[in-house]
Amino acid sequence: MQKQTYIYRSFERFWHWSQALLIFFLMLTGFEVHSSFKVFGFENAVKWHNIAAWAFLILIIFAIFWHFVTGEWKQYIPTVKYLKEQVQFYISGIFKGYPHPTNKTRYNKLNPLQRLTYLGLKLLVIPVQVITGFIYMYFIYPNNQFSIGGIEGIALIHTAGAFALIIFVVVHVYLTTTGHSVTASISAMITGWEVVDVDEKEEHLKHMQEAVDKSAAGYYQLDKDGVFVDTNDAWLELYGYNRDEIIGKHCSVTREEKHVKELEGFIARVLKGEKIIGKPVVRKGKNGLTGKHILSANPVIENDEIIGVEGFILDITEFDDNAQQMYSAVRNSNAGYYRLNSQGYFTDVNKAWLDMYKLGSKDEIIGRHFSLCRDTKDLKALQDIVDQVMSGKTISNKIATRKCKDDSVGKHILSANPVFENDQIIGMEGFILDITSLDE
Amino acid sequence: MQNNKRNRAIKSIVLFAIIVIPWIIVFIATDKISKSNIAEEIKIIDYKKDTLIRQADHKKFEILQQDFAGPEEVTAACISCHNERHKEIMNSSHWSWDREVVRENGETIRIGKHNVVNNFCIATNTNTWKCTSCHIGYGYKDDDFDFSDAEKIDCIVCHDKTGTYEKQPLGSGYPVEEKRKFAKKTYFPPDYNYIAKNIGTPKNENCGTCHFYGGGGDNVKHGDLSSDLYHADKEMDVHMDEGEDGNGMSCVDCHDTERHKIPGKSYSVSNVKDDFSCEKCHESTPHKNITLNNHTNKIACQTCHIPVYAKGVATNTYWDWSTAGRVDKMGKQIKEYDSLGNVTYKSAKGNYEWGTNLEPEYVWFNGTASNYVYGDIIEDTTIAVQINKLNGSYEDENSKIIPVKVHRGKQIFDTENKMLIIPHVYGHSDSAYHHGLDWDISSKVGMDYAGLPYSGNYSFISTEMYWPINHMVSPTDKSVSCTECHSQDSKLKDLTGFYLIGRDRSKLLDTLGVLFIILSFLGVSIHAGIRFMSRKKS
Numbered sequence: 010m011q012k013q014t015y016i017y018r019s020f021e022r023f024w025h026w027s028q029a030l031l032i033f034f035l036m037l038t039g040f041e042v043h044s045s046f047k048v049f050g051f052e053n054a055v056k057w058h059n060i061a062a063w064a065f066l067i068l069i070i071f072a073i074f075w076h077f078v079t080g081e082w083k084q085y086i087p088t089v090k091y092l093k094e095q096v097q098f099y100i101s102g103i104f105k106g107y108p109h110p111t112n113k114t115r116y117n118k119l120n121p122l123q124r125l126t127y128l129g130l131k132l133l134v135i136p137v138q139v140i141t142g143f144i145y146m147y148f149i150y151p152n153n154q155f156s157i158g159g160i161e162g163i164a165l166i167h168t169a170g171a172f173a174l175i176i177f178v179v180v181h182v183y184l185t186t187t188g189h190s191v192t193a194s195i196s197a198m199i200t201g202w203e204v205v206d207v208d209e210k211e212e213h214l215k216h217m218q219e220a221v222d223k224s225a226a227g228y229y230q231l232d233k234d235g236v237f238v239d240t241n242d243a244w245l246e247l248y249g250y251n252r253d254e255i256i257g258k259h260c261s262v263t264r265e266e267k268h269v270k271e272l273e274g275f276i277a278r279v280l281k282g283e284k285i286i287g288k289p290v291v292r293k294g295k296n297g298l299t300g301k302h303i304l305s306a307n308p309v310i311e312n313d314e315i316i317g318v319e320g321f322i323l324d325i326t327e328f329d330d331n332a333q334q335m336y337s338a339v340r341n342s343n344a345g346y347y348r349l350n351s352q353g354y355f356t357d358v359n360k361a362w363l364d365m366y367k368l369g370s371k372d373e374i375i376g377r378h379f380s381l382c383r384d385t386k387d388l389k390a391l392q393d394i395v396d397q398v399m400s401g402k403t404i405s406n407k408i409a410t411r412k413c414k415d416d417s418v419g420k421h422i423l424s425a426n427p428v429f430e431n432d433q434i435i436g437m438e439g440f441i442l443d444i445t446s447l448d449e
Numbered sequence: 450m451q452n453n454k455r456n457r458a459i460k461s462i463v464l465f466a467i468i469v470i471p472w473i474i475v476f477i478a479t480d481k482i483s484k485s486n487i488a489e490e491i492k493i494i495d496y497k498k499d500t501l502i503r504q505a506d507h508k509k510f511e512i513l514q515q516d517f518a519g520p521e522e523v524t525a526a527c528i529s530c531h532n533e534r535h536k537e538i539m540n541s542s543h544w545s546w547d548r549e550v551v552r553e554n555g556e557t558i559r560i561g562k563h564n565v566v567n568n569f570c571i572a573t574n575t576n577t578w579k580c581t582s583c584h585i586g587y588g589y590k591d592d593d594f595d596f597s598d599a600e601k602i603d604c605i606v607c608h609d610k611t612g613t614y615e616k617q618p619l620g621s622g623y624p625v626e627e628k629r630k631f632a633k634k635t636y637f638p639p640d641y642n643y644i645a646k647n648i649g650t651p652k653n654e655n656c657g658t659c660h661f662y663g664g665g666g667d668n669v670k671h672g673d674l675s676s677d678l679y680h681a682d683k684e685m686d687v688h689m690d691e692g693e694d695g696n697g698m699s700c701v702d703c704h705d706t707e708r709h710k711i712p713g714k715s716y717s718v719s720n721v722k723d724d725f726s727c728e729k730c731h732e733s734t735p736h737k738n739i740t741l742n743n744h745t746n747k748i749a750c751q752t753c754h755i756p757v758y759a760k761g762v763a764t765n766t767y768w769d770w771s772t773a774g775r776v777d778k779m780g781k782q783i784k785e786y787d788s789l790g791n792v793t794y795k796s797a798k799g800n801y802e803w804g805t806n807l808e809p810e811y812v813w814f815n816g817t818a819s820n821y822v823y824g825d826i827i828e829d830t831t832i833a834v835q836i837n838k839l840n841g842s843y844e845d846e847n848s849k850i851i852p853v854k855v856h857r858g859k860q861i862f863d864t865e866n867k868m869l870i871i872p873h874v875y876g877h878s879d880s881a882y883h884h885g886l887d888w889d890i891s892s893k894v895g896m897d898y899a900g901l902p903y904s905g906n907y908s909f910i911s912t913e914m915y916w917p918i919n920h921m922v923s924p925t926d927k928s929v930s931c932t933e934c935h936s937q938d939s940k941l942k943d944l945t946g947f948y949l950i951g952r953d954r955s956k957l958l959d960t961l962g963v964l965f966i967i968l969s970f971l972g973v974s975i976h977a978g979i980r981f982m983s984r985k986k987s
Binding site for chain 2: 019022023026027030042043044051052055056059060099103104105106159160161164165168169171172175176179180183186187199200201202
């Protein structure tokens with residue numbers, strides 16, 4: 010699967026191109042000082058070489074800061090994993106049209122060969138050039154306090170470093186042409202965006218994780234003893250708690266005394282391996298805040314052992330009167346998950362969602378537009394929701410009529426929230442809970 | 450989607466603007482700054498021109514109203530008032546023509562004109578009577594001269610303001626007593642009364658009459674001291690420029706004298722350092738540009754600011770005694786000239802070469818020299834004898850690169866005793882080479898007088914004499930430019946032993962560097978070619 014991904018952030022691009030310009034300029038002025046050719050005139054070349062050196066030093070300081078603050082430095086940790094494969098790709102695989110042996114992602118944007126080369130540049134070549142360069146500038150004369158006897162050794166190291174950088178630039182520029190298209194890598198370094206191969210499973214997991222975090226549906230997890238180990242923001246909002254106030258507390262604090270038994274019953278069932286789907290319950294929040302929600306719960310399994318309970322809650326306080334009906338309506342349903350990209354095409358759904366739409370597999374829907382999911386008369390409503398969410402709104406519970414694969418219709422409650430990446434909305438996602446039986 | 454694309458395009462443009470615009474701004478700004486600097490005034494530390502009015506009018510002194518019978522009477526009159534000044538003079542090297550030095554072997558001796566050799570007329574010795582026409586005394590004919598006789602001091606050669614006083618060429622320091630002609634020039638007896646009433650601080654002419662004519666003619670010896678400095682323009686010398694906005698400085702403005710102690714000395718007769726330098730008035734870091742200021746650690750001011758010397762009158766660059774002695778068919782001595790009127794051959798002296806607007810040669814110099822002193826053994830006769838080797842090296846922290854006129858020649862030397870011969874050159878007897886053209890006799894007489902051995906076997910050996918170039922400072926825009934030294938055909942190409950940026954490189958490193966660049970280009974081209982071909986196939 011290929012996906013347009015935001016790989017290079019704006020500072021990174023600024024740093025890269027400034028560095029490229031500076032290295033080119035330093036090369037030009039430096040080799041003029043070396044009297045290899047004449048461009049600016051010797052005096053100007055010296056002056057500009059020195060100024061560029063300072064500019065480079067400042068840029069390096071900013072870049073170091075950036076790398077540590079963002080944690081991007083970890084991308085340069087060298088590895089031999091796939092190193093052989095990467096070399097083999099460049100010397101043979103590329104001619105046979107094989108794919109790159111490693112996937113570029115936002116979190117792993119450098120292949121093992123790049124990691125090694127760039128780390129060498131950052132830790133060896135550039136520091137050596139900077140240090141010898143500044144010695145050149147200040148410590149060259151024998152009667153200086155910091156005498157080094159002569160400049161010859163320094164000069165030769167500096168020259169050797171310059172040659173190394175030129176060779177790097179030649180190969181580096183060439184290798185940028187080996188991306189998905191000849192200019193893909195360069196334009197990625199300009200715009201920040203690049204089409205990269207993504208691992209479908211990994212992406213789905215990531216989506217689900219993100220969805221849980223950002224969803225309008227509340228998520229919770231309990232351990233075997235019924236103590237909270239995790240909740241998401243939506244859950245905390247429904248209950249009015251801070252995270253610190255609830256983690257480590259027993260779940261009984263979330264119920265009126267009369268409902269505690271019911272909750273403990275659910276937990277006992279789930280711990281035995283059962284799934285609870287769509288139970289309407291009454292919650293007790295902080296400071297006596299109460300409300301109703303539909304609850305799902307399933308066991309948390311690790312190493313074939315049930316270690317806890319997790320599930321979602323969707324608020325139905327507004328539908329108070331219909332609570333009982335809704336209960337029956339959704340009792341056999343599960344929460345369906347979907348994700349759209351910024352253009353409104355499906356990028357991910359889960360099994361429950363497919364079941365509700367009566368679809369056999371993901372392939373039938375991924376890459377399709379959301380308009381497929383509605384009858385023409387209902388499309389306008391969905392378009393409104395999508396527009397709102399894409400402009401930053403979160404929709405927590407809308408009742409919608411879906412059009413299934415066999416042209417039958419169904420009803421569900423829908424939640425939707427925007428998906429952010431680097432402060433940009435790149436799509437939307439949410440959950441649906443089936444309420445078709447409510448009408449019947 | 451459309452919006453997104455446009456946004457990205459705008460972002461890319463902004464990104465490049467952020468990178469490129471500061472550069473453009475800095476480029477323009479520094480360009481403007483460097484242009485506005487041109488009119489900047491040169492900062493001077495403590496130069497003050499002497500504009501004080503005279504403290505006493507010598508015309509009114511009674512003792513100067515007399516008719517002086519001879520120059521010694523003038524001196525006596527001077528001393529009658531300035532009754533301590535003669536002691537200062539008699540302590541100076543202008544009088545003694547030597548000074549005490551410690552030689553490299555640790556020996557402390559006095560060296561001076563009486564025991565060093567030069568690369569022109571060779572040495573004083575038996576010829577002293579002729580050389581001393583430039584001594585600031587009267588009657589320094591030979592070693593018997595009484596250096597304690599104050600009345601023999603010639604005050605007026607330095608202090609005459611009338612321009613009428615002149616010593617005669619062969620008078621051992623005396624002016625003529627009656628009208629006399631030497632070569633093409635007529636000398637008149639001085640009007641001592643008139644001169645004595647018009648004395649003062651030395652003018653350029655007082656100094657120049659001797660210092661511009663060393664070696665027996667205008668600019669022969671120094672190369673940077675000639676009669677051109679009497680009426681210098683800016684191009685000739687920025688300090689002595691007589692023009693309307695010129696500095697109009699005189700010799701003593703820099704050679705600023707207290708109690709007859711005159712700073713500055715010539716390494717032709719001296720080997721000790723004095724603290725006389727440009728930094729007396731200029732800072733040691735006078736440039737705006739830090740890089741240029743760094744240069745002053747190792748480069749003397751003169752090196753860049755005196756790009757050429759002998760800007761007017763030609764200077765002698767080569768004197769080959771070995772060809773002397775050729776006469777015409779009649780047995781008469783001959784003279785030959787080049788198209789510019791410079792003598793190129795004299796029977797009595799050998800071959801000459803001359804030059805104007807010469808580029809100096811460059812050497813490391815720490816302010817000390819090693820002079821060849823009478824009787825010094827020549828260790829290696831295969832290389833040129835160093836008449837006054839200037840000491841210094843890159844490693845020596847007191848050394849700087851200075852510009853020099855290297856005067857080359859050939860002198861007679863004793864092949865057995867391995868020492869330079871001090872011949873008897875001037876005189877009317879046949880034993881004077883000038884007259885008899887017989888090396889053997891003049892060598893014998895000269896060496897006898899000097900108290901040195903002479904084996905009777907002689908030959909000629911190459912010699913080199915160094916004349917530091919300190920005068921004829923050019924305007925800033927004529928200074929030596931960066932690439933005159935920092936380039937492959939550097940002015941300093943003979944000054945090896947250190948890494949000079951732009952001149953030096955490791956041939957191996959450069960070759961390997963270029964080779965690897967070519968290989969990397971070749972490599973990616975082949976790689977790209979195979980990619981292209983294989984894509985076509987598939």
